[in-house]
Amino acid sequence: MEKLIIEARVNEYAMRKRNPHVPWTSEEIAADAAAVREAGASILHFHARQDNGAPCHDEVRYAETVARVHEVCDLLIHPTLGANTLEASPEGRLAHVLEMAKDSRTRPDLAPMDMGSTNIDIYDPRQKKYLTTDQMYVNTTETLLYFAEAIRNAGLKPCAVAWNISYLRETLIFHEMGLLEEPLYLGLTLTEGPISAGHPASPAGLDAYLNLLPDDVPIEWTVYNYGGNLLNLAEKIISAGGHISVGLGDHAYQEVGTPTNAELIAMFVDVAKSVGRDVATPEETRKILGMN
Numbered sequence: 001m002e003k004l005i006i007e008a009r010v011n012e013y014a015m016r017k018r019n020p021h022v023p024w025t026s027e028e029i030a031a032d033a034a035a036v037r038e039a040g041a042s043i044l045h046f047h048a049r050q051d052n053g054a055p056c057h058d059e060v061r062y063a064e065t066v067a068r069v070h071e072v073c074d075l076l077i078h079p080t081l082g083a084n085t086l087e088a089s090p091e092g093r094l095a096h097v098l099e100m101a102k103d104s105r106t107r108p109d110l111a112p113m114d115m116g117s118t119n120i121d122i123y124d125p126r127q128k129k130y131l132t133t134d135q136m137y138v139n140t141t142e143t144l145l146y147f148a149e150a151i152r153n154a155g156l157k158p159c160a161v162a163w164n165i166s167y168l169r170e171t172l173i174f175h176e177m178g179l180l181e182e183p184l185y186l187g188l189t190l191t192e193g194p195i196s197a198g199h200p201a202s203p204a205g206l207d208a209y210l211n212l213l214p215d216d217v218p219i220e221w222t223v224y225n226y227g228g229n230l231l232n233l234a235e236k237i238i239s240a241g242g243h244i245s246v247g248l249g250d251h252a253y254q255e256v257g258t259p260t261n262a263e264l265i266a267m268f269v270d271v272a273k274s275v276g277r278d279v280a281t282p283e284e285t286r287k288i289l290g291m292n
Contacts, residue, residue, distance in 0.1 A: 003280035004272045005243040005288060007043035007078065007222060008036040009263045012158040012249025015053050019252035021260045024049040030068035035262035036247075039075040040269040042285040043110070044069060045078040045245070056189070057088075059096040063106040074282045074289065076291075078110040078159060090143040094150055101154040109291065110157045110185070112141050113147050116167040116175070137197070148179040157291050161187040163198045168212060175217060183218035185289050187245060192228025201228045203233060203236060209275050210240065220289060226250050234271040 010032050014022045023032045023046075031046050048056040048065055066077050079100070081093045098104040104251075116140045121132040147234060151158045159173040160180060174180045188209045191198035199205035206223065213219055222243035223230065230237075230246045237244060246268060247261050256267070269279055 003278045005280050005285045006041045007245040008041040009045045009247035013241040014249050019258045022248045024053045033069040036265045037075050039262040039265040040279045042282045047080045060094045066106045076109040080233045088147040089244050111151045112159045114161045115170040122194040149210040159185045163189045183220050186221045186225045190225045201225045206230040239275050
């Protein structure tokens, strides 16, 4: 079986109340990058954060972080565009990625494209009420058309992210239009906890995606579980030929204590070994994804 790509999603917007090991600063993210690389990851996905953990869309902070990561390891770099940038223009949302791509010291390798729009309000089941009621993650088709062209022109690999079947259908339309090159790198989003925007993190929720993947389109699919424990589906995903995208940014993993990102990656490597699947290096990942 093809080797397993593990993408480390090290911080997202997670704070440290539930796990103190979430990296925020450039130095912390770089240290985590070296550790997850040693543990078996081949891609690093991160959000720039301020020193106090607040979201940060500063181009300098992103560039500093990527440069530090390049200094300590050979992970492929996948920075976010950030849900906190939605008031910016499409050009503004992608500007930091395109600017970094001009310099080998700060050049990323991938860029995300969330292939649709969805409500991302926070629900509290204990109170049986929403804590927010007006939060949307908006990605219009016009915006995605710009992203696809700009990411391609920069020589980066797009990661097409699906939160539900409509996103998957949009992804396949973009492929049909020649805007997404083969093999597609497709992120399948499951959600648990306070956000219901993705498919349920269950075998049925995952299969709802997999049953609709076309046989005639080369796709390398990876799975996220935002707000929940992906270990519960790890064997199913890995045995089916999928890839893993996981980290403390998505879930604190208090079920197993307060693990570091590297310790978490090692758990998935162990699952892969148990089903006889080897883990890809960054260079092998580059080849699997058809990257230059």
